[in-house]
Amino acid sequence: MRLSRAFLPTLKEIPAEAAIASHKLMLRAGMIRQTSAGIYAWLPLGLRVLKKVEQIVREEQDAAGAQEILMPTIQSADLWRQSGRYDDYGKEMLRIRDRHDREMLFGPTNEEMVTDIFKGYAKSYRDLPRNLYHIQWKFRDEVRPRFGVMRGREFLMKDAYSFDMDVEGATRSYRAMMLAYMRTFQRMGLRAVPMRADTGPIGGNLSHEFIILAPTGESTVFYDAAFEELKLSHADYSYEKPEDLENFFSQVTGLYAATDEMHDEAAWTQVSADRQREGKGIEVGHIFFFGTKYSEKMGLTVAGPDGQPVVPQMGSYGIGVSRLLGAIIEASHDEAGIIWPDAVAPFRCAILNLKPGDLATDALSEKLYAALGGDAVYDDRPDRAGVKFNDADLAGYPWQAIIGPRGAANEKIELKRRATGERAEVSLEEALHRIMAG
Amino acid sequence: MRLSRAFLPTLKEIPAEAAIASHKLMLRAGMIRQTSAGIYAWLPLGLRVLKKVEQIVREEQDAAGAQEILMPTIQSADLWRQSGRYDDYGKEMLRIRDRHDREMLFGPTNEEMVTDIFKGYAKSYRDLPRNLYHIQWKFRDEVRPRFGVMRGREFLMKDAYSFDMDVEGATRSYRAMMLAYMRTFQRMGLRAVPMRADTGPIGGNLSHEFIILAPTGESTVFYDAAFEELKLSHADYSYEKPEDLENFFSQVTGLYAATDEMHDEAAWTQVSADRQREGKGIEVGHIFFFGTKYSEKMGLTVAGPDGQPVVPQMGSYGIGVSRLLGAIIEASHDEAGIIWPDAVAPFRCAILNLKPGDLATDALSEKLYAALGGDAVYDDRPDRAGVKFNDADLAGYPWQAIIGPRGAANEKIELKRRATGERAEVSLEEALHRIMAG
Helix, strand or coil: EECCCCCCCCCCCCCCCCHHHHHHHHHHHCCEEEEECEEEEEEEHHHHHHHHHHHHHHHHHHCCCEECCCCCCCCEEHHHHCHHHHHHHHHCCEEECCCCCCEECCCCCHHHHHHHHHHHHCCCCCCCCCCEEEEEEEEECCCEEHHHHHHCCCCEEEEEEEECHHHHHHHHHHHHHHHHHHHHHCCHHHHHHEEEEHHHCCCCCEEEEEECCCCCCCCCEEEHHHHCCCCCCCCCCCCCCCHHHHHHHHHHCCHHHHHCCCHHHHHHHHCCCHHEEEECCCEEEEEEEEEEEEHHCCCCECCCCCCEEEEEEEEEEEEEHHHHHHHHHHHCCCCCCCCCHHHHHCEEEEEEEECCCCCCCCHHHHHHHHHHHEEEEECCCCCHHHHHHHHHHHHHHEEHHHHHHHHHCCCEEEECCCCCCCCEEEEEHHHHHHHHHH | CCCCCCCCCCCCCCCCCCEEEEEEEHEEEEEEEEEEECCEEECCHHHHHHHHHHHHHHHHHHCCCCCEEEECEEHHHHHHHHHCCHCCCHHEEEEEEEECCCCCCECCCCCCHHHHHCCCCCHHHCCCCCEEEEEEECCCCCCCCCHHHHHHHEEEEEEEEEECCCCHHHHHHHHHHHHHHHHHHHHCCCCCEEEEECCCCCCCEEEEEEEEEECCCCCCEEEEEHHHHHHCCCCCCHHHHHHHHHHHHHHHHHCCCCEEECCCCCHCCCCCHHHHHEEEEEEEEEEEEECCCHHHHCCCCCECCCCECCCEEEEEEEEEEEHHHHHHHCCCCCCCCCCCCCCHCCCEEEEEECCCCHHHHHHHHHHHHHHHHHEEEEEEECCCCCHHHHHHHHHHHCCEEEECCHHHHHHHHHEEEEECCEEEEEHHHHHHHHHHHH
């Protein structure tokens, strides 16, 4: 992407309406633009990150055996009357009447719809277990939307729904999703801690929320230092082996972790003092096992091996995809701007041409740009070097390749790592090697 | 995807509500499920095709220099009051009041919003030309939704918006989009014909619609046979060269093409009889040049090279992404089911294991499945061969690899090409070679 032709507008002033770092930085870097209260348009830079985050979520859902579908945003009120939630949901539900005066709504979640869809096809125990997920825009009419994409009204959510024949199967599904979530956040360069949680309006008997550790997080959390070293490679635990899922679950839930509301001083003193960590966190995911709550109300039954009807056991599993962008920035930024983890960076590298029009500088810049393919942004604007440095720091590309006439004369590039500020003068080959390595 | 674990439900009965081939076939093949009148959930098979179609649209927009953003579904009525379309739009617009009683709507198109966003950043002639597009769900509250995804209420559309300093620039943008559209449809295996069209409620002075030729199409079209041989490789025309765009435009618009409403008998007789074609077609895209209609009303100006304010010239360019699936099926199916063009097939190949449990059959099937990676569906269900043949024909995978005990004993696979019905007994290596070749 050549900046001279791109639509990547940065703002110099700090927008007044933004109270937290991620909101300010996303506006300043030209990632998003508010179009109504709590509703945002995603500009090219923001959309690139959103898609990378979405794709990591998708790949880890697929790896766990969940199958992607896509349910519509607009739902019929009748579905929600069957579960009894139409009246319960309150003012956060955006209610709509269509031209025929039928009551509709913009879906805030999909338990009712997915159960109804599954009911249309699942006839026998052979059709279970299944886990269906989708990544779709949701709407919750927050009374006071704020914090940018962290608490918007229209937001992108991944929600998965599992159907099992019995509690044992549903427990496996729950554990598989917990493992998928931990891997998902790990791949994004985040430290995630799962915590026992209330089930709230979704209902049910077992629930965990996933908290991302970030110094500017919204809630205080207490956790065992072991979470900081947790690595969950695909070699260690297989989704195909129930005992692996059980071991994983015991390992992770055996470690102390609680938000301040759920904090238990007695249990906390059992954690050795050198492993006690207190920090701030942001909720980015929530999983629920709620048994037959929705399958019963929506009339879902399948024939068991003996021909008798069985009401499937269900769970639901959410990740706030658009919210994650805010959480990642809260966890990874400095005074100058965003510091993207490699896996979710909008572009891997920014090429800063310090003197457009200078033959050698242009040539070396173009060479590197061509070699990096689509994964670089090329700042070829006729602006001062200071503007380019600031914009690249603000947008948070992991690497900056700084190219000026003096270096270019010797085919040298000054390579800067955004996260550490480290700089090195290197050849084109060496620059490529380091940038592609991570 | 192993069918024994997949959520790919096929229906045996022909759904009564479906009147046209594509709607029937999409329901029978388990691609979509209606959740309300004119609103569909996309099941795994349908979603895979939708994503492939969307990705081709995206790649050709990117190649033409358009930049992807993502605007929200819910818009403020205030924006539409500025353009004067809030009252004009009528009952097709889904109007909403939020909890604070603010008037909102589910966007049917985005001229107002994109102009407002662009206005927030574009200050001078250096910020133009730009073309911004997004691929987002739209809602039009059709009084009588029908024909499945061909005339649904919630539908996926790609809409692009160009901003130029003058009419000459806007004409280039218009021609570039026309070229991108022809390439887009060509890549999907479709024959597309652009036709002069009325501008309708979008307004403006120049407009073309793109009609896909399909024997079961909704409207009658008259066109020059030259459209059937048109090939638009990237080598022939460059988006960077205005003269290429002009040549392309003259070539394509110089050929006779008209729907029956616009048909001109006098001009038709000028086409030599052996090149006159009459057929049926389906509209899948529409492009408009409308000058300053929206930029003026939304107050968009930029400083020209002389510092004087200039009102940019605009165009908008739509493709019905979800509608295209219906159009492709209308253009490519037979009695037995869908015949997917290679580029948009949900899976390249179906592996039909005729005797699950037979050691050699299982081994050869698994070997081919592993070799094909994610691009195969493996029918490992304990069903009769006839069920598997029918389901594979119905779903329309370009290749079927039929594996039974007799063949497997000699490491032989019966390879069937869905489009032609051709069959050949081949080795694993030869099967792989043919399947991957297209």
